Amino acid sequence: MPFSRRRTLERVEAAPTARRDSAWSALGPGERTSLIAMAAIVLVAIIGPTLMPYSPIIPSGSQLLPPLSSGHVLGTDVLGMDMATRLVAGMQRSLLAAVLVTAVSAAIGTFIGVVAGFRGGWLDSALMRFTDLFLAFPAMIIAMAIAAAIGQSLGSAMIGIIVVWWPLYARLVRGEVRRVVALPHVQAARVSGVRGWRLLWRHVVPAVMPTVVVTASLDIGAVVMTLAALSFIGLGTPAPAPELGRMASDGMKYFLNAWWVAVLPSVTIGLVAFVFNYAGDALRVVLRRTGV
Numbered sequence: 001m002p003f004s005r006r007r008t009l010e011r012v013e014a015a016p017t018a019r020r021d022s023a024w025s026a027l028g029p030g031e032r033t034s035l036i037a038m039a040a041i042v043l044v045a046i047i048g049p050t051l052m053p054y055s056p057i058i059p060s061g062s063q064l065l066p067p068l069s070s071g072h073v074l075g076t077d078v079l080g081m082d083m084a085t086r087l088v089a090g091m092q093r094s095l096l097a098a099v100l101v102t103a104v105s106a107a108i109g110t111f112i113g114v115v116a117g118f119r120g121g122w123l124d125s126a127l128m129r130f131t132d133l134f135l136a137f138p139a140m141i142i143a144m145a146i147a148a149a150i151g152q153s154l155g156s157a158m159i160g161i162i163v164v165w166w167p168l169y170a171r172l173v174r175g176e177v178r179r180v181v182a183l184p185h186v187q188a189a190r191v192s193g194v195r196g197w198r199l200l201w202r203h204v205v206p207a208v209m210p211t212v213v214v215t216a217s218l219d220i221g222a223v224v225m226t227l228a229a230l231s232f233i234g235l236g237t238p239a240p241a242p243e244l245g246r247m248a249s250d251g252m253k254y255f256l257n258a259w260w261v262a263v264l265p266s267v268t269i270g271l272v273a274f275v276f277n278y279a280g281d282a283l284r285v286v287l288r289r290t291g292v
Helices: 003-025 029-051 083-119 121-135 139-150 154-181 184-191 196-232 244-254 259-290
Strands: none
Touching (some): 029 259, 083 196, 083 244, 121 154, 139 196, 196 259, 244 259
């Protein structure tokens, strides 16, 4: 192999690694920590419940044992169920629900935003007026009304949040599509004869997706807190299923005598939301640095 060609191949093969290294080095200590913490939370949520020695819905000890009790590092609740097991199971349930809600909301909003921004005209106006109809009312009130109308369950809370969450993506993506369509390389592709769906899927959608991904990563923490809020007021998963918002709500009755029953789920909710929000900012830096 000629020397010049070998050097070219070496540079091409080394480019992805160098790009990843530069992206990681661009992050500050806090951003790196947030990404590691997010990975740890996801790992615990996936495999944690299978490693716990107790069931999250079956009593395993005396009632209201304090943290650091023998066999129960985080104590037990009013029914004698292990708090650590229920927190891990509740975190798994909340994260899975938040990811599903965010994914569905992003998919619906992205589709509507892409169609509106790309087609323009009367279709753009009609879709945006339809989107504004959902944005005109307080989101939490609509989510509560929908969840209450369907019935108390995690699914009804998820549906209520999806209904009020997708318009945010529709508005965001529509604006991004209008910006991308006006870029020189997209205009050049259109002049060269690229039209319709081919122009959309090859030049417009790939440029919009990084914004959607970053927004979705930032939204997961907010959705976790919204789900917890609906469960806290009794519109989420019914007891005794392990759900963080419901656990915090039930623990408020015993706050003066057993503070950990309410405080530990609340701290878990706040920690998950904070880590995912911070990690979303770090992901935005990584995507910008890698040129995605």
